[in-house]
Amino acid sequence: NAGVTQTPKFRVLKTGQSMTLLCAQDMNHEYMYWYRQDPGMGLRLIHYSVGEGTTAKGEVPDGYNVSRLKKQNFLLGLESAAPSQTSVYFCASRRTGTQNNYGYTFGSGTRLTVV
């Protein structure tokens, strides 16, 4: 049982390049989230998904796109990377329903540097 797996763990991009971050969970969770973590800023929600085929914007969605074609995968895309997108990206998932409230399961993060 791997939980939430993020790939890659590290990446360096040049300004203007594109890339996709992959998040995979094997817990059959309905909800999935992408956060970014910047020094002194805590974690901020980029996009989220409440189920396969659905996505929605979070607090800081500009410059990112997402897709949830399969329930277990949530992809975060950067179409044209900018230095302001240098950050650590965390994916999280959780089950729906009021019975389970043990919190959200986080991946170990992707450290992205845009030069």
Place this chain on the structure above:
Amino acid sequence: GEDVEQSLFLSVREGDSSVINCTYTDSSSTYLYWYKQEPGAGLQLLTYIFSNMDMKQDQRLTVLLNKKDKHLSLRIADTQTGDSAIYFCAERISGGGADGLTFGKGTHLIIQP
């Protein structure tokens, strides 16, 4: 609006108790969480408390919730060097569009020998 506030640093001596404080603004919070992040690692769920509870204890961890003042605290008894990390307070607001978590900026817990 949603806002979660924490002090940035806390320094304690090994063996003493650590108390990390958090305030939140949204009264519709349903669950409040404490996460621990060690250097270079992801977020580890430490504990959570439902908004209709006042206290929750789990081994060395005690969570106190004052709903009237919107104040949450995490007490770590007998603080050890392995407790050195960043501690994040987070609230979950039910019924909001995002249904995600709103995090504080994190408190760096520094352990002095």
